[in-house]
Amino acid sequence: MKLDRRGFLKFAVGGAIGTLATPIPWDLIDESAKFTDLWAPEPAKGPSSFVHSTCRLCPGGCGITLRLVEDKSGRDEWRGWHHKEFIQRRRLPAVPLRAVKIAGNPDHPVNRGGICPLGAAGLQLLYGTNRVTTPLKRTNPRGEGEAAWEKITWDEALNIVNGKLREIREAGNPHTVACILDNKKGLTAELIDRFFRAYGSPNVITMPSQEDVETVGLSLMQGTGGPLAYDLENSKYVLSFGAALLEGWGAPVHNMMVFGKWQEANEHTLVQIEPNCSITASKADKWLAVKPGAEAALALGMANVIVTEGLYDRSGIARCQGFEGFKALLESEYNPRKVSEITGIPAAVIATTARAFAVTKPAVAVYGRGQGVMSGNLAEFMSIYSLNALVGSIGARGGVVMQREVPFKAWPALATDAVALQGLSQPRIDGEGGEIKHGVSMAHNLTAALKSGAVNALVVHEANPCYALPRARKFEEAVAKVPFVLALTSCMNETARSADIVLPVASYLERLEDVTSAARVPYASMSLTRPVLANVPEARHPGDVFLTLARAMGGSVGSSLPWDNFEALLKEKVGGIFASRRGRIGDQEVAMLGSSDELWEGLNAGKCWYEEPIFGGGGLTFNPQGRTPRLEPVSWMKASREYPMLLVAYENINIANRRAVDTLPYLTKNIDNTVLQKHDLLVRVNPETAGRLRLVEGDAATVQCPSGRLSVRVHMDVGMMPDVIGIPLGLGHSNDDPFLTGKGVNAYEVLEPELDPVTGLAVWWGTRAKLIKV
């Protein structure tokens, strides 16, 4: 079964609204499970048991239920970390427990039984052929041909890592060690960050995300850094500026559940604003095809209508500052006629949409770009966020709210010796925050930093920057210049392949860990991933790896991380939730529990702690520090004779994209054949544009950009704006996974980061391009 747009909606909504009895989701789960069957040709038979856990394959934080089978038969199985070297069929002894299915947990508040195709396919990660099964040491120099590896023991691997880190620290250069994480959410990431601060490095840097620009924008406008969440469930009118609400943005299954409710109630309006007719756009009440990069102008054009027609919320505006200056700007520069020329959307449509948004209560404007894995333009965020202030939706039910922090017990004070203090006083290698310092990561600057020789050691934890940073190949070349590279990963990927030492970490189905607050969901939440089984016995919890390294390092590093293991740390942290007496676990108030152990037991039984948001009182400054939001045209909007088209990236719910795990192998079978045909990736082009270029459906073509070229085929799509090329992210791996390698091309290789003039963050989802018939 192909999971096309309609199929996906039925799948996720069906699950979300509790109709998993419909054949569609079960069929798909079975289809996804076939991949596991490749490793287990004889279906597992035996008594079943069920375990609740939490999915970590995206920031959606869904509760899941695994079905385990006691399998006494023994089976043929493929195993290995590298198909060319280790892949083999072998008879395994009887497996005591085998996971055979992942479904949504109906009692989890985030997804209430729903699950998406990615989450249902999580077993592919557990049983994948690309798992790293032992610590590995490179035996040939990096940057010189295919990596060659030698299996080593954990003791040997940790001795090498400890020796390198110690040597650099003793030379007084702890700041020359950098660490790349996928994000800083969760206790494992916080523990790693703490390790490096105690060591003396300020250089723990995260992969790009939409939250980077939100952090800066919110700091300027409201004096807080977020995280931002949207009460979509209670909103009657949603203006989504490109957020892939039904395709992976925020908490995808939660969004689907909300969408299902909207359909039932028939009193909600979704307006999707983006250049192509995505799944979200095709299911919206209205799709506004805006010129790529003109979203900020559109938001300000709508703001102009709301202000000049007096439709704004006066009590909300009374809580804001800088309104008069903002009003003057709108009146002088953003009348609908002028905005129409910039955006390509008729002035009348801008006006009617703005009026409907202003008079329908509650309404919310959502800032986003696809799944939100790209940092963005500050002017765009501020313009869209200002719309929320105009209609009184900041802090309001049905509007936009700040997600509350999970009240974990606070970390103890960090012990820092003289070496650490000296290291921490050095500037961050990524230039952190540009003109305005807000601590956000500037990962796009790492290529230059690594090339410059400023980094003596690079540690990459569950991230794949050699694949998923813009101009990925250039980053990979820069990594080759770093004297020592360590990768912690569950699967061999492009970045691990560039490392000196690779450490196998347990997958989310094999380790105990917190999953805090589903992205963009208004309430705070926390549930646990559980060590359901140990398919790779040598894989370790990354938190335990860093605690071991801290003990070996000793001194202030050791005393800053005194826990015996990650479980002890997690249990101590959970004690803070009990002490706060806040929130509920399952259907019980935390305040009614007798001890922290009761809370711990509930979490370990798969229950979720959650806490409602606090509504009320939101205001902002329209003109923070003289930075009235205004259109700062991104350069790729400008016409170019050499590159007359615009290459715009988009995401696919079936592809894990750039998160800690890469694309799940067998899910490529569920990718529509308008995206991937055998090994060829298809780009979407408007038929009118294709005709002008003498291209027809399926033609081979080259996408040429300033930084490189990609070989593709053409899919004609009336849902694509003329002169725009839509290219999917997440394919084109070269990680030696037999199911992924060579399938399509990697769009990240040619995406060109442009720097936001205020934040210095990379704005990189669009790139000038031309399409050439081959």
Ligand code: SF4
């Ligand atoms: S939406 Fe995200 S968290 Fe939920 S099941 Fe899918 S991948 Fe997992």
